Amino acid sequence: MKFDVVVVGGGHAGCEAAAVAARLGASVALIAINAAAVGSMSCNPAIGGVGKGHLVREIDVFDGLIAAAADDAAIHYRMLNASKGAAVRGPRVQADRNLFRQSIQRRMKDFPTLKIVEGEVIELDFNGGKLSGVHLASGDVIAAKAVILATGTFLGGRLFRGKERFDGGRIGESGAHRLSQQLRSLSLPIRRLKTGTPPRLDGRTIDWSRAARQASDTEPWHMSADAPARRNTQLFCGITRTLPTTHEIIRAGFGDSPLFSGDIEGRGPRYCPSIEDKIRRFADRDSHQIFLEPETLNGCLIYPNGISTSLSADTQQAFIHSIPALEKAEIVVPGYAVEYDHIDPRILSRELGVRDVEGLFMAGQINGTTGYEEAAAQGLVAGLSAACRALDRPAPIFDRTSSYIGVLVDDLTLQGVTEPYRMLTSRAEHRLHLRADNAEARLRVTAVASGAISDAKAVAMERRALQRKRAAALAGNEDAGSEDIPRAIREEIETDRHYAPYVQRQRSEVARLRSDRTRLPVGFDFMSVGGLSSEMIERLSLARPDSVEQASRINGITPAALTALLVAARAVA
Amino acid sequence: MARAQNNSGRDPDTIFALSSGALPSAIAIVRISGPRARDALDHLAGAVPEVGCAALRTLRHDGEILDQAMLLWFAGPRTVTGEDVAEIHLHGSRAVVDACFAALQSLGLRMADPGEFTRRALFNGKMDLSAVEGLADLLAAETESQRRDAIRRQRGFIPQRLHEWRSRLTHVAAAIEAAIDYDGEEEVGGDPVYVIGGIRTLLREIERVLALAPAERLREGIRVAIIGPPNAGKSTLFNQLIGRDAAIVSDIAGTTRDVIECPIAIDGIPFLLVDTAGLRTTADPIEKIGVGKARDEAELADILVDLAADRDSERCVAVSAKADVTDARPGTLAVSVHKDTGIVQLQERLVEMAAAMIPLQGEVAFDRRYRQALAAVRNDLSVAVGTTDPLLVAEHIRLAIRELDRVLGGDGVEDMLDALFGRFCLGK
Structure with missing residues (x-):
């Protein structure tokens, strides 16, 4: 089998990448361990939000999947910041996870050049030092001109719950350890990050009369500019909160916590992903809000947003029962934390290609981000780039002055990550211009020129x-x-x-x-710049700015270093 | 990046910096580069020496002697930066250098950014690219000495106050950014009362500091300009206040054609008293220049003694000067030099107004560079408190922080996110 582009992973990044490559006319194989699970929402049931909704709308301008599938599956609409300035209004929906997955899979079937292959990629295939495809566990080799890794948390994934440990990327699914080892052997800089998920509850065992209700917006907006009228029944979300007794139970369970025992070495974010983190860091708060979000139309599976945890299953059961409305709630799957490998995204070009391994692209959590929308946006960029490379045409470049996708790519490739990167509007210095409602006006010309629509x-x-x-x-x-x-x-x-x-x-x-922009040629050797300190060389070599202007935005680069850089750039120009 | 890189057509700023070591020292070398270097020398020394020849000159500014200094003059482009370059070798005391800097700033020159001389040299093709080795060391040295200089100046003057404001502003920003980026999560602190209240308090403190005379004034004296129509008695009043006949007095309207300054102390407060030409339309070319200068003085002064105004205002005392000859205008301070009435009251009034401009114990006066930044901060914050769109409030706070970052250094977004996640329990 031979393809223009091989995409490894069927999450949001992988699906978006495969779909856009196919829209460009490339032949694409999307390889997933479980073909039936392609397009699954692996964590929370929401799509969009502040900053994230902006990304979804931008992807939609490129005819991407996520906005349209979110509309197909939406069972609750909410415009965040509706009362604040228009530029930061964030469209968000709760999506039925079955409808979402079905919509993604249906849309992928429409592309004649896109093939979904069930299998496990165990290694990249190199031919004479050049990337030539991937090896599957079955022994098959799939040849490709470009490979996109969108493996999520599966690279070196390790799950934690109390004192329990499992290898894998998600509960019940195995991880990709050989691939991780191979990447290390290519001397790509690999680090660890962690994330977590709350226990899933059976909605039929929740006492909804004890929870506040948040109804779906009645304003008839959509995620996609081309969505048909809303069809699905709209559900409400519930709101409840922890009590002081809940906090006592959680504190008593700290002893079993892999977060506090030092077992998890990956760095967590400054924001609070887990309830134990919230309680420890904000000890003065005696209550935290919990959103009860339906994951499916039938209301059977509920995602309690706000209590992500890796405490032991027993502690989880006990503290859930101390919460109003959840006294009798049954846990369907307990929460857990996952620690996984990601690459330092500063090794990537603005096309999300690994600079030192021609033809290899990366998108999604493997680049240190968190969130479906961030993943999908990178999938779009990597898919466009990989297909353009295979088809020998120029790939569009996303700029931080005109899109959140540009902010995302620029931040990742220039600054790297120290915590799972989440899009925030405060990261965008041009946010008054980067609105969710003008995404099409901003990006239409680029999208049409890219050939992706x-x-x-x-x-x-x-x-x-x-x-x-x-x-x-x-x-x-x-x-x-x-x-x-x-x-x-x-x-x-x-x-x-x-x-x-x-x-x-x-x-x-x-x-x-x-x-003022003075360009730095591709492959510019920062070591060759006279008199740069080793620290400056390291920062610049990792970020590899393509202009002096970009170099000036890298944290910690001194004026002296910039000047030396400028001289060297002029000398080679 | 530095402004000097913007060398596309527009005349670059003329910049200056201390290019010798830390003060005090035997000699301090101030280097000036840019199109206005020659004007600056001419203004300070009255003449420009031959290219490449040292000359000893007395430097004066606003009528005051700054120092005896050795001057060097090099015409561009055959200079180290490729621009016109002047060097002033001063006595290396802090006060002398500060006074010289203040003079250069008042002439429209600005302090160089770190490494800016070298950058200009590079842009003007004045550096040998083949000899790039070792360049960064050189740059680092220049930058480092300027950085140390900057730190020294900061330590003396202001930074704690600015850092404290920046930190509070960052917290206000965090509150409002949290409310924007985490809409729907409880207690994110975007409470508009808190935000606007926080900005208002800051605004009041900044306005208080801006109401003080700039730090230079404490060295030079509070500027008091006497203005009014011709023959209103300005020079007579000037002479009376300084206690000698420095200004020529006559009955002929338009006698004073230049600006005359004299430092005096009243109740221990230093003033710089300025006599000006009478404000009128005139065909006489020399008087015209004098009138123009008088208008500039009126702009520049901290206090105006206005012989035509009908009432006092914030920085203006309305005086009827010839109270012995004509009736005083109602609501004005009647002064007669000849009958010796009203002078004491005028002096008291000046002291009272000056007192409000002088820092209280524990307060510091800010020099121009910081005042400029603070004025920009004040403007942004004033707009912020006057708008209801939280996004625009946030935008103006961002601009204000960026303005402070420009003089303090620092990364606005990352610091704000630290404040945000450190203070609010966010993330689901």
């Missing part, structure tokens, strides 16, 4: 672009016959006008920075 999508976007043009011409003129322009577009243009002075100022700053 269907004709139908292109036509729909063209139509909306004309509507935007008309709305802008009519703006400020109340009764000027704009009634046939959709309300969402009129509001978008209104918001444009609202933030225009700020955006204008930022634009002129960007233009000034660009005019």
